[in-house]
Amino acid sequence: MAIRQKTHMTIKLSGQGASHSRADIAVDGLDVVIDEPAVRGGTGMGPSPTATAYSALIGCTNVIGNKCAASLGVAIGHLSFEMEVDFDRRGVLLMEEVDVPFTAIRLAVTADGPCSDGELQRVALETEKFCPISKLYEKAGTDLTVTWSKG
Structure with a gap:
């Protein structure tokens, strides 16, 4: 019998501010550390909050x-x-409020599989429809460009 996937769920996290820069x-x-680099007063034990946010798009x-x-x-x-x-960065520098802090993201995706370019572009279109992180950026006003190519 197949397991029926939930279509909606509440995800719970907990966190502790270990210092002024580290959470x-x-x-x-999993235990995850988000921190600032040493040059900005952190310990560098993890990516910064902003780096964590945009790295999520790759994942x-x-x-x-x-x-x-x-x-x-399709074999990608x-x-x-x-x-x-x-x-x-004007917002994180406390200079002024910024509505769209990530103004543009350009993501190049390269596939090393045997698929044709046409097949890869079909995968790209489907991924665009279903990736929640790309939707998050698009709805926030980020100029998001994702290009897929064969390597």
């Missing part, structure tokens, strides 16, 4: 991209990623 977070049975694109490829029967192989983020 220790428990999520999905999500990888997971959803592979799910979509499997669903479509392994994915590699290069990303650039345009970050308006």
Whole structure:
């Protein structure tokens, strides 16, 4: 008998501010550290909050991209990623409120599998429809460009 997946759920996390810059977070049975680099007064024991946010786009694109490829029967192989983020830091510097702190993200996805370019573009379109992190950025007003190519 197949397990029926829940369509809606509440996810619970807990965290502790270990210092002015470091947060220790428990999520999905893992202990995660989010911290600032030493040059900004942190200990550098984990990525910064903002780096954590934009890094999530790579992780999500990888997971959803592979799910979509499997669903479509497309052999994409392994994915590699290069990303650039345009970050308006006036908000984190307390200079002024910024509505869209990540003004643009350019993500290049490269697949090393035997699929055709047309098949890869089908995977890209499906991934765009289902990746929650890319939707989050798009709805927030970030100019998000994701390009898929064969390597």
